[in-house]
Amino acid sequence: MDYKALSELLFPNVTATVEEIEARYPARDLPEGAKVTRFAPSPTGFVHFGGMYQAVVDERLAHQSGGVFFLRIEDTDGQREIKGAVEALIHTLSDYGVSYDEGIKEDENGDLVEVGDYGPYKQSQRAELYHVFAKKLVAEGKAYPCFTTAEELEEIQETDKKAEIKNTDWHTAAEQKRAAMLAGRQFTMEEVKAHLANSDPFVIRILANGDPEKKTKFTDMVKGNLEVPENDEDFVLLKSDGIPTYHFAHAVDDHLMKTTHVIRGEDWLPSLPKHIMLFNYLGFKMPKYLHTAQILKTDENGNKKKLSKRDMGAKMDDYRQMGYATECVWEYLLTLLNSNFEEWHAQNADKSYLDFPFNIKKMATSGCLYDYAKLNDVSKNVLSRMTADEIYEKSLDWANEFDPDFAAVMKADPEKTKAIFAIGRGGKKPRKDLCTWNDVKPYMGFFFAPYFTVDRTPLERFDPADVKSACAKFLETYDPADEMNVWFDKIKAIADALGYASDMKAYKANPDAYKGNVADISMFLRIAVTGRENAPDLFTVMQILGEEETRKRILAL
RNA sequence: GGCCCGUUGGUCAAGCGGUUAAGACACCGCCCUUUCACGGCGGUAUCAGCAGUUCGAUUCUGCUACGGGUCACCA
Numbered sequence: 001m002d003y004k005a006l007s008e009l010l011f012p013n014v015t016a017t018v019e020e021i022e023a024r025y026p027a028r029d030l031p032e033g034a035k036v037t038r039f040a041p042s043p044t045g046f047v048h049f050g051g052m053y054q055a056v057v058d059e060r061l062a063h064q065s066g067g068v069f070f071l072r073i074e075d076t077d078g079q080r081e082i083k084g085a086v087e088a089l090i091h092t093l094s095d096y097g098v099s100y101d102e103g104i105k106e107d108e109n110g111d112l113v114e115v116g117d118y119g120p121y122k123q124s125q126r127a128e129l130y131h132v133f134a135k136k137l138v139a140e141g142k143a144y145p146c147f148t149t150a151e152e153l154e155e156i157q158e159t160d161k162k163a164e165i166k167n168t169d170w171h172t173a174a175e176q177k178r179a180a181m182l183a184g185r186q187f188t189m190e191e192v193k194a195h196l197a198n199s200d201p202f203v204i205r206i207l208a209n210g211d212p213e214k215k216t217k218f219t220d221m222v223k224g225n226l227e228v229p230e231n232d233e234d235f236v237l238l239k240s241d242g243i244p245t246y247h248f249a250h251a252v253d254d255h256l257m258k259t260t261h262v263i264r265g266e267d268w269l270p271s272l273p274k275h276i277m278l279f280n281y282l283g284f285k286m287p288k289y290l291h292t293a294q295i296l297k298t299d300e301n302g303n304k305k306k307l308s309k310r311d312m313g314a315k316m317d318d319y320r321q322m323g324y325a326t327e328c329v330w331e332y333l334l335t336l337l338n339s340n341f342e343e344w345h346a347q348n349a350d351k352s353y354l355d356f357p358f359n360i361k362k363m364a365t366s367g368c369l370y371d372y373a374k375l376n377d378v379s380k381n382v383l384s385r386m387t388a389d390e391i392y393e394k395s396l397d398w399a400n401e402f403d404p405d406f407a408a409v410m411k412a413d414p415e416k417t418k419a420i421f422a423i424g425r426g427g428k429k430p431r432k433d434l435c436t437w438n439d440v441k442p443y444m445g446f447f448f449a450p451y452f453t454v455d456r457t458p459l460e461r462f463d464p465a466d467v468k469s470a471c472a473k474f475l476e477t478y479d480p481a482d483e484m485n486v487w488f489d490k491i492k493a494i495a496d497a498l499g500y501a502s503d504m505k506a507y508k509a510n511p512d513a514y515k516g517n518v519a520d521i522s523m524f525l526r527i528a529v530t531g532r533e534n535a536p537d538l539f540t541v542m543q544i545l546g547e548e549e550t551r552k553r554i555l556a557l
Numbered sequence: 558g559g560c561c562c563g564u565u566g567g568u569c570a571a572g573c574g575g576u577u578a579a580g581a582c583a584c585c586g587c588c589c590u591u592u593c594a595c596g597g598c599g600g601u602a603u604c605a606g607c608a609g610u611u612c613g614a615u616u617c618u619g620c621u622a623c624g625g626g627u628c629a630c631c632a
Contacts, residue, residue, distance in 0.1 A: 042632050077631055150630050170558045174628075203630050212560075229560065239630040246632050270561055270627040291562090294625075304624065335581085339570050342581065364570085366563045367625065374569065374582050384595085424594075431594050443594095458592095488591075495591095504591080522591040534593035 001189065007139035009192060010204070014131045021132050025118060025256040034067035036260045039093075039100065040253075042074040043085035046315040047092040049307060049370075050265055050295050056333055057263045057290065059098045060358040067260070071103030072253060073122045076243045086112065092316045096326050118257040123249050130244040133252050133282060134204050134237055142281045143237055145202045146184045147195050156180045181205070181234050201240035208232050210277060218272065221261070221290045222363050231273035247274050255284040266291040266367075267306075290360065294367040295336075307370055323398055323436035328379035335378065338362040342378075349385070376435045384430040388421035391434070395421075398437035406441050409448045419544050420444045423536045431536065446530045447545065454531040454557070458523060466515065470494050470524045471554050480547040484539050495521045528557035 028036060037058040041051055062069035071093070075081055090106055093099075102116025120126050137143035157173045185207065195202065210230030218226045237248040244252070254262060269291050279286045296304040297311055307314045312322075319329050334341040334353060344356055383391065392414065399407035410417045421444075424431030433443050445451030459467055473494045482490070492502035501507030501517040526538050529550060535541060542550045 040632090044632090074632065080631070146630095153629090170628085174559075201630090205630095223562070226561080233628090236630050241630080243630090245630070249632095265626095266562070267626055268632090272561085293563090296625080306626080336569075339581085368570090369568060371568050371582075377582055380594095427595095429595050433594055491591075517591085519591040526592065532593095536593070538591080 001141070003141040004139045006144075006189065006192065007135045009189075009196065010138055010145055011131055011135040014128075014135045016128065016132050018132055018136050021129060021256070025258070028068065028258045030068065031066050033065055034260075035061045035065040036068045036070075036258050037062045037263060038070050038072050038254070038257065038259050039098075040072040040074050041089060042077060043081055043089060045082040045085045045088060046309070046317055047089060048309065049314055049316065050292075052092075052096065052098075052316050053295065053333060053337065054263045054265065054292055055093065055098050056096075056330075056337060057292065057358075057363075059100065061261055061263070061360070062101075063099075063354075064358060068102065069100045070116060070118070070257065071100045071121065072257070073104060073124075074246070074249065075122055075124045076239075076246065076249055078124075078241075078243075088317075095320075096316070096330060123253065124243070126249075126253070127242055129256065130238065130248060130252055131242065134244075134248070137206070137237070137281060138204065140281075141207065143204050143206050144185060144187075145192060145195075146181070146205045146234070146236075147187075147200050147202045148180060148184045149201065153177060153180055178233075185234070203236045203240050204238040205234040206237055206274075206277065206281065208234050208277065210273065212273075216276070218276070220269075221288055221360050222293070223266070223269075223291055223365055226269075226272075228272050228276065231277040233274070235274055247271065247278060250275060251278040251282055251284060254287055255279075255282070259287050261288045261290060263290045263292060266294055290363070293364045295370055296367045297370050304367065304369065313370060313372070320398075321402070323402070323438035324375070324379055325383065325394055325437070328375070328382045331382055332375045332378045335374075336364070336368060339364075379435045380432040383434045384425070384432045388418045388425055391421045391425075392418045395437045395440045399440070402437075403441065405450075406445070409450060416447070416544060420447055423540050423544075433536070446532065446535070447541075452531055452553075454527065455533075456527065458533045459527060462516065462520065462524075466498050466500075467524050467557070469498060470521050471528060471557055473497065474525060475551060475554055478547075478551070480543065480550075487539055491521055491525070492518050524557075525554065528554045 030036070039051070039055040039058045041047065047055075059069050061067070071090075073086060073089075086104055087106070090104065090112075102118060103114070103121040104112050105115050107113045114121055134143060138145075157177045184205070208231050210232045212229040212232050214230045215227045216230065218228050220226055235247060236245050238244055250262075253259075272289075276286070278284075295307045297307050299305045309315060312318055316329075319326075330353065331341075331345070334345075334356070338356075338358055340362060341353075341356060345353070348355065386394075392410075396407055396410055399410060434440060441451065446453075474491070477490045477493075494500075495502040495516075495518040498521070499515045500521055501514040504517060504519070507514055507517040522538060523533060526535055527533065529535075529538065529541060529545065545553075
């Protein structure tokens, strides 16, 4: 078989040579040790939590080493492409502050532009490149055209991929398919010509010469030393539409774009033999690999499963909707990435996460379960460290989109809103009431008339006359100019007057001697002023509310 | 089913041949506190199992079990 002639037959329009292509992508001029990484999502409309996890690693590794991080859009599957997906992707990355140096970006006008010298950065625009390398492989007898259609192969397999395949059928189905593919390797030049004359669709398959019984050693930077079998599968390089499969695009792109470190999910591990073979066939130097652990969830049956896009929390946009601040998700992500991040952050509170010495060795090698309780705890801590102004701005942003009515209320009186956010904030032991922006309204809505409702239930176990009398007495002596201790002394006086203990120790020593205690009196007032039993410091609440509103609410109880 | 990867408390995890096996979350007590939210102190709970190497294995090796991933003209 004249492979050179075959390659000309298959790619008559490809005139560029591999050398010419290589010349277009010179080595990058980077300092010693600089890493070149890439985030290469397919534009499916959202960024997966696991994808963000990888993007963060990409970004940190590149920028921590003085290297380059680029974004490549893997749009080789036209069927799955969703319009606006690239924009959504870019926005998510920028929301989370994951900055990349090359790839598709948005300019000032919001238009998509390409930045960088190693593009195009969309695989659909790189067809020419792939074809040159495919032609080379065919010319060298390392790849061949296969005219067997996907439908025919599926038929041969006799098993519906969608249906549940019984374990025992696996072997035979795989064998049959393999036999069919092997048969596809047998052809004459005349047959190929006939197919082409007939415009029969075909794919380009690799000619696999591996023996799966033979294992080769491979070192992954996360997983460590692995043993991988040789590849014996004639997998597809170019689909019948001329677009490459992931495998082929990965080899060609990461070679030309000079990627030094490939960060991807461990679900790619099984296809490693394919990639090793491809890089060998093409004469490319393999990049280093980091196969990251999977993020798992517990399913209905209590088994661990890969976090799928249907699960809440799988899409980065879910967090926005649930009201998690990006900073919180970031910090949670970082703690999953390097478990010592939390500790480091506690000791370096003033430093940016960019100063954190991210370490590959610290990355988990086994999958971890997604833990909302932990996320919530991290979130509370992060939010508690923010200033009242920050909280105001960020929560308003969120409310503008998800709760416009409440946003309007907040905006109507920014000073008051900020004063509320300032309660118990800034000290060594800040309040931690807020976990998500969604918590803001339930937490402080009562300050605003539209959201103020009174729950009298806690008052029911007391004599209504006492409640009424306590309120009346409070109003008699209430002076908004009072210092906190004076203010509280007055409440204690009310307690004494009504037969409630003003001294908690005395009360605890002999509870039966009193109708209640000063905490109960405070509770009456708290119900009146905040409408509920639990609230931030009552003295401050009254100050922010102002004398008029405070009196009005107590009078109305 | 084949192949690959993994397994330290309920969860995330330190550990890298000799430790009372860190810490965080969750949970449970107690304390502080006019409520709540904090904060402090304490507690329950972990090396999947079995062999082997070794003076000594959570750490090294093998096997078993269990869990996960993957087996497309999807990425």
